[in-house]
Amino acid sequence: MRLTLFVHPITDLRLGGETRIEGTALTVGEEELRGALLQDSRLESVAFEVVRAGEHARIGGVFDVIEPRAKQPGDGYDFPGAISPMALAGRGTTHVLRGMTVAVLGEPSGSVIEMSGPWAEWCPFSALHHLVVIPNPRPELPRHMALNARKQAGLRAAAYLARASLGLPPADTEMYESDGPSQPRVEGVPRVAYIAQVHSRQFVAEVDEQILYGHNTTGMVPVVLHPNEWLDGAVLAPNAGLNVLTYHYQNHPILTELYRWQNEGKVALVGTIATMAGGDNFDRDLNCTLAAELTKWALDADAAILTKTGGGAPHADMGYTAKLLEDMGVKTAVMVGPPNLSPERTVESSTLFNYPEVDAIVFNSGGAYFELPAAKVERVVAPSPEAAEALFNLEKLAASRVTGVTSQQGAQRLRALVY
Amino acid sequence: MAQITSVMPVAKMVGANRVIQGNGIVSPVGAPDLPPEEEKKLRERILRQALEALQREADANA
Amino acid sequence: MRVVHYLNQFFAGIGGEEAAGAPPEVRDGAQGPGRLLQQLLGPEAQVTRTLVCGDNYAAENLEQLTAWALDRVREAEADLFVAGPCFEAGRYGVATGALCAAVQQQLGIPAVTGMAEENPGVDLYRKDLYIIDSGTNVTAMREAVSRMASLALRLLAGEEVGPPSEAGYHPRGLIRDAFVEETAAQRLVRMVYAKATGAKYESELRGAVFPKVPAPPPVIDLSRAKVAIVTDGGVVPKGNPDRIQGNAAQNWGAYSIAGIDDLRAEDYEITHGGYDKRYVEEDPDRMVPVDVMRELERQGVVGKVHDQFISTSGLANPIANSRRLGREIAKKLKEDGVDAVILVSA
Numbered sequence: 001m002r003l004t005l006f007v008h009p010i011t012d013l014r015l016g017g018e019t020r021i022e023g024t025a026l027t028v029g030e031e032e033l034r035g036a037l038l039q040d041s042r043l044e045s046v047a048f049e050v051v052r053a054g055e056h057a058r059i060g061g062v063f064d065v066i067e068p069r070a071k072q073p074g075d076g077y078d079f080p081g082a083i084s085p086m087a088l089a090g091r092g093t094t095h096v097l098r099g100m101t102v103a104v105l106g107e108p109s110g111s112v113i114e115m116s117g118p119w120a121e122w123c124p125f126s127a128l129h130h131l132v133v134i135p136n137p138r139p140e141l142p143r144h145m146a147l148n149a150r151k152q153a154g155l156r157a158a159a160y161l162a163r164a165s166l167g168l169p170p171a172d173t174e175m176y177e178s179d180g181p182s183q184p185r186v187e188g189v190p191r192v193a194y195i196a197q198v199h200s201r202q203f204v205a206e207v208d209e210q211i212l213y214g215h216n217t218t219g220m221v222p223v224v225l226h227p228n229e230w231l232d233g234a235v236l237a238p239n240a241g242l243n244v245l246t247y248h249y250q251n252h253p254i255l256t257e258l259y260r261w262q263n264e265g266k267v268a269l270v271g272t273i274a275t276m277a278g279g280d281n282f283d284r285d286l287n288c289t290l291a292a293e294l295t296k297w298a299l300d301a302d303a304a305i306l307t308k309t310g311g312g313a314p315h316a317d318m319g320y321t322a323k324l325l326e327d328m329g330v331k332t333a334v335m336v337g338p339p340n341l342s343p344e345r346t347v348e349s350s351t352l353f354n355y356p357e358v359d360a361i362v363f364n365s366g367g368a369y370f371e372l373p374a375a376k377v378e379r380v381v382a383p384s385p386e387a388a389e390a391l392f393n394l395e396k397l398a399a400s401r402v403t404g405v406t407s408q409q410g411a412q413r414l415r416a417l418v419y
Numbered sequence: 420m421a422q423i424t425s426v427m428p429v430a431k432m433v434g435a436n437r438v439i440q441g442n443g444i445v446s447p448v449g450a451p452d453l454p455p456e457e458e459k460k461l462r463e464r465i466l467r468q469a470l471e472a473l474q475r476e477a478d479a480n481a
Numbered sequence: 482m483r484v485v486h487y488l489n490q491f492f493a494g495i496g497g498e499e500a501a502g503a504p505p506e507v508r509d510g511a512q513g514p515g516r517l518l519q520q521l522l523g524p525e526a527q528v529t530r531t532l533v534c535g536d537n538y539a540a541e542n543l544e545q546l547t548a549w550a551l552d553r554v555r556e557a558e559a560d561l562f563v564a565g566p567c568f569e570a571g572r573y574g575v576a577t578g579a580l581c582a583a584v585q586q587q588l589g590i591p592a593v594t595g596m597a598e599e600n601p602g603v604d605l606y607r608k609d610l611y612i613i614d615s616g617t618n619v620t621a622m623r624e625a626v627s628r629m630a631s632l633a634l635r636l637l638a639g640e641e642v643g644p645p646s647e648a649g650y651h652p653r654g655l656i657r658d659a660f661v662e663e664t665a666a667q668r669l670v671r672m673v674y675a676k677a678t679g680a681k682y683e684s685e686l687r688g689a690v691f692p693k694v695p696a697p698p699p700v701i702d703l704s705r706a707k708v709a710i711v712t713d714g715g716v717v718p719k720g721n722p723d724r725i726q727g728n729a730a731q732n733w734g735a736y737s738i739a740g741i742d743d744l745r746a747e748d749y750e751i752t753h754g755g756y757d758k759r760y761v762e763e764d765p766d767r768m769v770p771v772d773v774m775r776e777l778e779r780q781g782v783v784g785k786v787h788d789q790f791i792s793t794s795g796l797a798n799p800i801a802n803s804r805r806l807g808r809e810i811a812k813k814l815k816e817d818g819v820d821a822v823i824l825v826s827a
Contacts, residue, residue, distance in 0.1 A: 331673065365657075418686060420711075448825055449768070
């Protein structure tokens, strides 16, 4: 299956009367977009702000970050199952507005995009332009409905903006093609699978929480997905965040890196597994066992990379799945961290699993105990004036609070060294 | 030493030799759901296993 | 630079195991490996005193030895304290670790030692000290002392020590943060490729090392053996007379079951907080199986059931601490003539 991205770079972003792209400048037709989003009667109002790369600004209360993308008509639907009818994602052509995001805000406790200052270099979003979407759900709505309304507003805005590029020639084309597990084994070219948790059952998913093709994953066991499905809107960040962003599913650091290696002839990316961290021992054992067996028997992988969402229990699931794979002869590499588990920041408290065979570990640092000074900003965009006020004069910010710094999707460049 | 535990992976991980499966975390050599006579028989079974392990070479136990 | 060096009876040339009871003594100048140490520390350095003590004496009188050693180091106005290297010798390593930690903490001067990974001293003191990885082979003495000397010089100069792989010490388990150019994704793909193709790779985290525990030989004749019951399930006499903590217990207790055929609920309580204790509270034999063990004793299956059971709490107990508890319990049971142990864990 092949996915083609038509990339339209955006170097300037502004609000205006009519939505259009001229060269690499995007004007967002504010009223038109508002009208489209307020078709969801759960929203009372919606506000928009533009924050440009390089501004001395801070965006707070971030709920999710989404790259504007739209399917070429006929090649599927935008964020299928979530805001569109169900259709297989990951094939045909998708138009991408690159160089910007839709940053949808939610509760004030959400993460912070630092556009300047010491964190900016390490925050993946400081170099991008943002259309900040601030949906205001009706106050009487139950929390889960408000969250869903916000998420959908963000997704709809992202698709809407990208549709402005339909019919325009792309500046760049990217192709992602994988023949999946049926491709013949090639001597010296390891068959690699990627196993990602998309949710953790330490948190009970809301009934309308949309994670996998709009499904909330409750009651699910692991499934096999084509790598392109992740890149093309099939998987979304959960309500609780868990250090996962929709933007980094669309631009998945691990999948794009595996594709890069595949293009160089070094590996064969044979497929992926979407799984969930267990809610109890039985759930854990079931999901870990099935994820491992799908990797071995459905994907016929020689090696697998594993990541988790969230914290401690998911970490144990990931370790156990890796151990089961090693027992089956599949070589694994796992990503752990950050070492949040205790303020003393020692290794012993970071290792909730210990299987000698699971010995290829990438160790992320950061978390709540690593802080850098916060930037002096001229402007804060936040879900409410009170939230903005609280975020204006910050002294420092912990890694766990800055959007994209702590990343369970592999975007992280803050490492833990063991001394 | 022979160890009776219900969490075998940990015992194996830290290198214990001669590890016997216990009957549950809350009652390793007990069975509250069984009538007292049966429970005692189960306790004896587990202990005999442990004692047998003591009399065998360590690798005899998986 | 004035250096004080600590050696055990063997490396000081007094004798082997038979001399392990040697009391502490001070000698002038460098002894044994201390000469090499002095040489490798450079012309400015002088090992002015060597403290020597037998391993058994040290193990049995660690507190007094530590106080004595601190006085000697103070007297010598030492700039640096070096102990060992101890290689695999466990009593030596534990004593050395204690001495180095005390010197460092109370005298504020650098302390350096060297041990093999398996040495219990590493586990106990790695977080507090720089312990050079000496390996187990005494023939690698020169390499070990050389690394100890380099590390000591850096500490004295107040220089950054560098990561464990560079400076040759056992990872202390302390986490430091570093911004790097490569994303975690890039490092993951590189690592899994290396592992899948049989190439070398370096994990960013090494799991705690659990060295092999040598299995004692089987009990030849159980019908003549004395068997003791040990538990980490935290069963203690009502009132918890030894105040064994439920969490990260620092101590253990030995409780008499002389003449007792069956543990009664009213006599015991559970200090371990990590499992639902009501079933064991109802009948402590469910964790400490005295009733059945007495039966088996009567039947002649076991020779004798030890008249005490040992208890502590395994909940959230750091590995190094658990190792210490295990060693102490083993020592006591050996003194009591116990041949075998049944350990019942929650």
